[in-house]
Amino acid sequence: MSETTSIYVVKTTANQERSVANVIAHVARKEKYDVRALLVPDVLKGYVLVEASAPEVVDQAIQGVPHARSVIKGSSSIEEVEHFLTPKPVVTGINEGAIVELISGPFKGEKARVKRVDVAKEEITVELFEAMVPIPITVRGDHVRVLSKDARGV
Numbered sequence: 001m002s003e004t005t006s007i008y009v010v011k012t013t014a015n016q017e018r019s020v021a022n023v024i025a026h027v028a029r030k031e032k033y034d035v036r037a038l039l040v041p042d043v044l045k046g047y048v049l050v051e052a053s054a055p056e057v058v059d060q061a062i063q064g065v066p067h068a069r070s071v072i073k074g075s076s077s078i079e080e081v082e083h084f085l086t087p088k089p090v091v092t093g094i095n096e097g098a099i100v101e102l103i104s105g106p107f108k109g110e111k112a113r114v115k116r117v118d119v120a121k122e123e124i125t126v127e128l129f130e131a132m133v134p135i136p137i138t139v140r141g142d143h144v145r146v147l148s149k150d151a152r153g154v
Contacts, residue, residue: 006075008058010048016067023065041084091141099148
C-alpha cells in the first residue's frame with residue numbers, strides 16, 4: 001500500500017451524500033481498496049470527500065454506487081479540507097446586543113437580549129424581556145434562535 005494519500009471529491013446526488021459514503025465504505029472494505037477515510041461535510045451539498053492513494057482507487061470504489069456521479073479531476077491535500085474537520089462553535093453569529101428567542105429549557109418561547117457570549121464554553125448570557133427584574137441567565141448557544149442581529153430590531 002502507498003503511504004501518500006490525497007483527498008478526492010466525489011460528486012453525488014444532493015441529499016444522498018451519507019448513503020453514497022456508506023456504500024463506498026462497504027465496497028472499499030469488501031474489495032480491499034486503499035480508501036483511508038470518507039468525509040461528508042454538512043456545508044458541501046452534493047459532495048463526498050474520499051482519502052485514497054490514487055484517483056483510480058476512488059473510480060473503482062464508486063463503480064455501480066447509486067447516486068455517485070463522478071470523481072472530480074484533481075486532488076486536494078488534508079490542509080485544504082482541514083476546516084471541515086473542526087466543528088464551528090454553536091455561538092458563531094450570535095453577538096452581544098442581539099435579540100434571541102429561547103427554544104428549549106424552562107424559558108422556552110421567551111425573548112431576550114444577549115449580554116455576553118462565551119465562545120469557549122459555547123454559552124450565552126441573556127436578559128429576558130418579560131422579567132420584572134432583569135436577571136442574567138446563562139444558556140447553551142444551541143438553545144436560542146437569533147431573531148435580530150443587533151439591539152434595534154424586535
